[in-house]
Amino acid sequence: ETGVTQTPRHLVMGMTNKKSLKCEQHLGHNAMYWYKQSAKKPLELMFVYNFKEQTENNSVPSRFSPECPNSSHLFLHLHTLQPEDSALYLCASSQGGDLETQYFGPGTRLLVL
Amino acid sequence: AQKVTQAQTEISVVEKEDVTLDCVYETRDTTYYLFWYKQPPSGELVFLIRRNSFDEQNEISGRYSWNFQKSTSSFNFTITASQVVDSAVYFCALSQYSGGGADGLTFGKGTHLIIQP
Numbered sequence: 001e002t003g004v005t006q007t008p009r010h011l012v013m014g015m016t017n018k019k020s021l022k023c024e025q026h027l028g029h030n031a032m033y034w035y036k037q038s039a040k041k042p043l044e045l046m047f048v049y050n051f052k053e054q055t056e057n058n059s060v061p062s063r064f065s066p067e068c069p070n071s072s073h074l075f076l077h078l079h080t081l082q083p084e085d086s087a088l089y090l091c092a093s094s095q096g097g098d099l100e101t102q103y104f105g106p107g108t109r110l111l112v113l
Numbered sequence: 114a115q116k117v118t119q120a121q122t123e124i125s126v127v128e129k130e131d132v133t134l135d136c137v138y139e140t141r142d143t144t145y146y147l148f149w150y151k152q153p154p155s156g157e158l159v160f161l162i163r164r165n166s167f168d169e170q171n172e173i174s175g176r177y178s179w180n181f182q183k184s185t186s187s188f189n190f191t192i193t194a195s196q197v198v199d200s201a202v203y204f205c206a207l208s209q210y211s212g213g214g215a216d217g218l219t220f221g222k223g224t225h226l227i228i229q230p
Contacts, residue, residue: 031215042117043204045217056217088156098210099146099165102218104158 002026004105006091012111015081021108023074023091029103030096032074034066037088037107049074050096081112115140117207119221126195127229134190134224136205142166144210147181147188148218152202164188192226200228 004025013019025032034046048056049068063085065077074091088107094100116139126132138147149161162172164181172179176193192199202225206218 033215033217035217040222042222043218043220045219048215048217050215055214058217090156090158092158094215096214098212098214098216099144099208100215101148101160101163103160104150106155106157109156 004091004093004103006089006105006108008108009106010109010111012113013078013081014113015083017081018077018079020078021076021089021091021110023076023105025072025074025091025093025103025105027093027103029093030071031094031100032068032071033092033094033102034074034076035090035092037090039087043090046076078110081110083112086110086112115142115145115207115209115219117205117219117221119205119224121224122222123225123227125227125229128197129194131191131193132195132226134192134203134205134226136188136190136221138186138188138205138207140207140209142209146208148206148208149179149188149190150204150206152204152223154201158204161190195226195228197228197230200226202226 007022031050036044045058046060047066063080067075090107091105092102094102118137145166147164150158178191180189202223204223205221
């Protein structure tokens with residue numbers, strides 16, 4: 001398997017549920033990212049991990065909790081979400097340096113009821 | 114603060130026409146990179162090109178070409194002889210140098226390109 005993979009591809013959850021999104025990269029990269037893409041809004045950066053350390057949290061509500069156990073895996077734990085959190089969640093990876101190209105996964109389309 | 118503006122929300126052309134997608138950016142830094150990504154209906158963002166702030170040479174790759182002009186802070190993308198498979202949402206993005214390692218991208222709102230047969 002190559003590139004960046006994300007599971008699940010689609011997820012429907014209630015506001016009281018707990019779920020997790022998974023991202024895996026097979027590119028040998030050291031940095032991983034979570035982005036949120038809502039309808040009619042630009043892609044928004046959520047979190048950045050570089051060499052497993054979180055280097056950026058873009059004022060994301062605490063109901064989103066990221067986890068990066070190693071440079072190849074990234075999780076986004078979801079808890080007590082709101083309907084406005086429904087969006088496409090995209091994971092990306094890059095080499096660990098500045099200004100590197102980011103490669104994206106196919107995304108998880110989340111619907112919160 | 115940095116910002117990317119893609120003023121064209123949607124463009125519709127007939128196949129084989131040439132089409133240009135506009136991108137204007139704002140940044141205070143002198144070192145930065147600009148990117149174009151393609152997002153087909155499947156959702157995955159596909160990397161097309163990266164251009165650094167010190168290289169203003171235009172680039173051509175097959176039917177695709179890019180025009181980078183620092184004087185107008187623009188990085189426009191032209192598709193020549195468009196095809197139906199070019200239909201997608203195209204995003205322009207900016208990455209600033211921070212010296213601290215990986216940084217997130219600032220994206221424009223995207224341009225939805227529709228190529229009609």
